[in-house]
Amino acid sequence: MANPIDFYFDFSSPYGYFASTKIDELAARHGRGVVWRPILLGAVFKITGQQPLPTIPLKGSYAAHDLARSARLFKVPFKLPTKFPIGATAPSRAFYWVSDQDAALARKLAQALYHAYFAEDRDISNPEVTGNVAAKLGVDKAELIQAVNEPAVKERLKTEVDAAIERGVFGSPYIVVDGEPFWGSDRLEQVERWLKTGGW
Amino acid sequence: MANPIDFYFDFSSPYGYFASTKIDELAARHGRGVVWRPILLGAVFKITGQQPLPTIPLKGSYAAHDLARSARLFKVPFKLPTKFPIGATAPSRAFYWVSDQDAALARKLAQALYHAYFAEDRDISNPEVTGNVAAKLGVDKAELIQAVNEPAVKERLKTEVDAAIERGVFGSPYIVVDGEPFWGSDRLEQVERWLKTGGW
Numbered sequence: 001m002a003n004p005i006d007f008y009f010d011f012s013s014p015y016g017y018f019a020s021t022k023i024d025e026l027a028a029r030h031g032r033g034v035v036w037r038p039i040l041l042g043a044v045f046k047i048t049g050q051q052p053l054p055t056i057p058l059k060g061s062y063a064a065h066d067l068a069r070s071a072r073l074f075k076v077p078f079k080l081p082t083k084f085p086i087g088a089t090a091p092s093r094a095f096y097w098v099s100d101q102d103a104a105l106a107r108k109l110a111q112a113l114y115h116a117y118f119a120e121d122r123d124i125s126n127p128e129v130t131g132n133v134a135a136k137l138g139v140d141k142a143e144l145i146q147a148v149n150e151p152a153v154k155e156r157l158k159t160e161v162d163a164a165i166e167r168g169v170f171g172s173p174y175i176v177v178d179g180e181p182f183w184g185s186d187r188l189e190q191v192e193r194w195l196k197t198g199g200w
Numbered sequence: 201m202a203n204p205i206d207f208y209f210d211f212s213s214p215y216g217y218f219a220s221t222k223i224d225e226l227a228a229r230h231g232r233g234v235v236w237r238p239i240l241l242g243a244v245f246k247i248t249g250q251q252p253l254p255t256i257p258l259k260g261s262y263a264a265h266d267l268a269r270s271a272r273l274f275k276v277p278f279k280l281p282t283k284f285p286i287g288a289t290a291p292s293r294a295f296y297w298v299s300d301q302d303a304a305l306a307r308k309l310a311q312a313l314y315h316a317y318f319a320e321d322r323d324i325s326n327p328e329v330t331g332n333v334a335a336k337l338g339v340d341k342a343e344l345i346q347a348v349n350e351p352a353v354k355e356r357l358k359t360e361v362d363a364a365i366e367r368g369v370f371g372s373p374y375i376v377v378d379g380e381p382f383w384g385s386d387r388l389e390q391v392e393r394w395l396k397t398g399g400w
Contacts, residue, residue: 057370059370066383168262170259186386190273200269
């Protein structure tokens with residue numbers, strides 16, 4: 001069995017959302033699985049000195065335009081959320097907590113959370129909202145809300161974010177195929193080409 | 201006659217170099233011309249607060265890797281220059297000075313300068329080197345070296361850079377098709393699609 005692809009993303013990243021709607025099918029076409037790995041860009045930006053897109057002069061306005069255009073190209077529902085960006089600790093902790101019990105369910109949760117935030121403008125940084133999204137998938141909302149404040153779950157996410165940074169992850173989406181890193185939803189074609197050809 | 205495409209680039213930008221090797225043919229396939237517009241990212245970064253790629257932790261190492269990989273994909277000769285990035289005032293002023301006399305020659309000069317810097321590791325920030333590259337194309341080297349220090353030529357470049365910033369240009373390459381902006385050499389396929397379809 002070929003190595004799975006690592007798919008790093010921040011729940012507050014629209015380009016991560018776009019990639020999330022394609023990555024599983026793309027990998028499956030080449031007999032690969034995908035390990036979904038939510039991270040926190042806030043922690044990364046402390047190291048790189050980068051700023052959230054909307055706050056950057058010139059680049060921020062371009063991004064707003066490019067996001068709408070990219071959504072049309074990817075054919076995915078998208079509306080820049082009222083509150084953007086958000087700190088994605090609650091959904092990310094919820095993801096890993098569910099993932100340690102049921103990895104397939106965690107992926108469905110990630111997809112549902114992304115959809116809630118970027119298609120329905122629901123503020124998933126609020127544990128109540130993340131809990132509601134998870135409840136629709138059969139997760140116990142009260143348990144989830146309790147879990148996101150447990151030290152072990154906090155530590156679980158922190159460990160993942162630290163490992164991602166250690167590996168060089170600095171943006172979202174960030175996809176690693178057999179050790180080869182690709183940054184950005186506009187690199188999915190290169191990811192596919194790499195999977196197909198083994199590199200160039 | 202359809203509007204020409206605006207092609208903004210910094211002579212110190214490897215992604216600008218990659219795009220420069222494709223943009224004319226791409227535009228010609230759709231009956232378009234290209235206006236080449238060198239700018240100075242240093243002036244842009246003062247406004248956006250961005251830093252040169254190699255100096256950004258994590259992102260800088262990725263970029264070094266991605267540049268080599270992109271060069272192979274674009275099938276262009278490339279070596280990260282010994283001195284990188286450079287301030288591109290001399291080659292940019294030389295470009296506009298030549299351009300005001302002979303636009304076609306200025307384009308050839310731009311291509312030759314990019315090649316000298318990214319394929320031959322010659323430091324084109326040095327007016328002597330820019331002069332040598334231009335001399336090969338029949339430009340008078342001594343006149344060129346004098347021109348890059350003339351107030352009118354300095355002002356010519358400054359006006360172009362200011363106009364680019366006014367228009368929202370924040371990176372290189374930055375391509376505008378009928379008012380629609382595209383940032384990055386990895387957006388050339390979208391540029392082509394936009395030319396073909398008129399948008400999506």
